[in-house]
Amino acid sequence: MWFLIFSGVILISAQSNPETLQLLDKAYKSLYENPDNTFQILQNIDENKESELIKQRLQILSSRAYNFKGDYAKSIEQSINKDLSENRNDNTSFYSDNALAQQYQSLQLYKQSIRISQNLVDNASKIKSQRYPENLLAYIYQLNASNLMVQKKWKEAEENLKQSNSLLKDSDEDFIISIENQIYETFLYISQNQIDKAGKAANEIQLKLNKTPQYIFLRAFNLDNLGRIHFLKKDYQKSTENLNQGLELIQNKSYDALKNRIYDDLSKNYLALKNEDLYQKYYSIYKEQTDKLDKNKKEAIRNLVKLNDQYENQRIEYSHKNFTSNILIISIICLIGIAAIIFTSFSEKKKTKSIQKQIDFYSKQQEFSKKIEEKEIIKTGKTEPEISKKPVFISKEKESDILARLEEFEKSENFLSKEMPLAVLAGQLETNTKYLSEVINKYKEKNYNNYINELRINYIAYLLKTDSAYLNYKVSYLAEKAGFSSHSAFTTVFKSVTGISPNTYIQQLTQNQK
Missing domain, CATH: 1.10.10.60 (Homeodomain-like)
Incomplete structure (x- = not known):
């Protein structure tokens, strides 16, 4: 099962410059309109004049923009270069852990992501007591729901999505979270072979998004879901129409990971329709883009090892504080193993030149x-x-x-x-x-x-x-x-x-x- 990482947590501070908050809010919305615009908006903020919390939000938004583009290596590099772990403390650790769990999930390192997201859910009461924004918890429940779906724990995933929805209000960001939750619900229905229910949910989402046409990413992603639903119904013509509509929306945008998902789905449809030329066209594009994304993911894993080393150093330095360090230790051990595998793979490649x-x-x-x-x-x-x-x-x-x-x-x-x-x-x-x-x-x-x-x-x-x-x-x-x-x-x-x-x-x- 394939999932996209959505979130970009909004962090509000009473001492923050109102103009800065407006720019941050605009940058967040631009993630769903065109991630390249996010970088331009963030350049208008002088982070040297901002608090550590605002700096962290700048960092997370920039990292999310790269993630939406499918540039996982730069997404993690952004965290390393700006020293995500340097100012980690009890006031920011939940944001950092949430961002780290998302990075793991986008790299399909689900085991590590699951450990962190479940720990965050278990600490929900602590997050509330420290007066974090409620939509942080909404994001955490959403992330944990998607991880539970990877484990095929459908009922638990559904409960987490309900918890996420219960924390939402009427802000623009909360509207986006609610749409994301509904998209995850369609995943749940499809996974449980409730195709008609999934189709109804996807059509309802499309009606809501028609009122907010600026959120191109969500519209294209939901059209891809509709395409998959029609494919399962063996209505390949309608499926192809949905997929081409979604691709047209983001063709000139840098949502490379979502584009690749649509290329894959289009190739399957044209194969089912016995259109050999278009099947070969989209399958070739899909394979070429997959190779690029896979290469990028490998580089991202190396960067993630470095990031976790920084977390571990901070854990030792501030061991008297009760961070979620056990999660990080386990993650580091797993990633060191991955690094060793990459090194071994490199050594083995030298031995296979004659193949x-x-x-x-x-x-x-x-x-x-x-x-x-x-x-x-x-x-x-x-x-x-x-x-x-x-x-x-x-x-x-x-x-x-x-x-x-x-x-x-x-x-x-x-x-x-x-x-x-x-x-x-x-x-x-x-x-x-x-x-x-x-x-x-x-x-x-x-x-x-x-x-x-x-x-x-x-x-x-x-x-x-x-x-x-x-x-x-x-x-x-x-x-x-x-x-x-x-x-x-x-x-x-x-x-x-x-x-x-x-x-x-x-x-x-x-x-x-x-």
Whole structure:
């Protein structure tokens, strides 16, 4: 499931310059009109004359603008360059934690985002007692709801959205939050296959947004949702109309992440409509933009490691204060693991120079990584780095914990990620590679690569069986959807799991439908 990060918290101070507050409010609204305008507005504020709280809001708004543009690296770099953690204290920590949780979520590091957002919700009473604006809590509940949806905890997510709505009043910002909450509600309905309910909600949102046409981002995003809803209803023509309307709204705006989402959806529609030319056009754009965004995300993760180092230094320096430091420590450990993986990946790339190029639309950096993945998939022998053959002793408690985490992992769709080697999953499950490999071998009766590949193939087989639209897709698209680096790798693994090729499987399902 894909989510966009919306928020840009408004911070009001009685001692603030009224003109400054007006500019900040204008900058916030411009996030939804054209994020490039946000930077121009913020340049009119002399932050040297402002309080630390206003400086922080300037920083968060600028960071959010980059995030809307899909420039995740600069979004986090903005936080680092302006020393988000330097003036962290009891009066600003909730803002900082909320911003950090959003950064994690935009990079799809959901585990870390979930920990922080849930902690913030648990501290709701403390936030109220310290007289934070109520819409900060509304944002926090909204963020936590989206994280709960990633975990497929639909009822809890719905309750968090209700909590968020209960804190809203009549300001322009609160109106935007309410629209965002309604968009998340459509996600909930779609996820639970309540398509008609989702369509009704999306149409209601569109009527409200017609009265505020300046919020281009929200209008385009809701049109994309409508497009997805019509796609699920197999009304591909109407879906295409909605998507093209949304794309037209933001074509000249720098909402790159949202554009890419629409490109993906358009390619699926044109494939279903059997318009090969337009399918190839939009799928090529989608792949090219995805490669750029993925590269940017990797740089953003490196920046986020630096940011967390700053947080940790502050935690040590001010250890007598009760910050939410436990959350940060866990986050740092996870991100150090990610940094190690990036370093390892770089080292492994040097060893794969002799591997022939498999796909010409990937960037060189990503291509090397994906070749490694394909090489590991196709090999039948040493598919993983050799782990010591000595018996690994794991306590029953630890085994149970790893098994429980694996069960949650299997319920998610994270196994579809192309960047999911053993070390990454071990980091996400907060264990080490030896323990994880041992538990998978013992309880799943297969090695790690076979375990991941079987999850992927079963997922694709399920989609083919339950959604006839997928029967029209090319095998190359199904391979991409399943997280494989190439058509050949996907076909090899599919046949090893099911006993037949993907084409044969599709033919059988098509014949059964007839």
